[in-house]
Amino acid sequence: MSTTDPHDAPVATPDVVLCPEGPMLLRGRHVLEDADGRRHETTRPVTAVCRCGKSQSAPWCDGTHKLLPPKVRP
Ligand code: FES
Secondary structure, eight states: OOOOOGGGSOOOOOSEEEOTTSOEEEESOOEEEOTTSOEEEOOSSEEEEOSSSOOTTTTBOOSGGGGSOGGGOO
16 A cells, blocks of 8 residues: 655645745735735735735835844844
8 A cells, every 4th residue: 555645745836935034925816814804815926925014015015124123024
């Protein structure tokens, strides 16, 4: 009897990438729910989601994280 370990399967390109001290990148289509329960649909091939909480375009990253001191970046 042979069993297939799903962890042995080839690794696909990740569709979620956490950028060091920056946003979370989403590849492809996703529906995101913010802290207020509003849903946002991604429309681009790659979408940057804010992780620092300082974006003026929340939930999307607007680059503000680059202005933050490294200690408070995500
Ligand atoms: S992670 Fe880029 S503005 Fe927050």
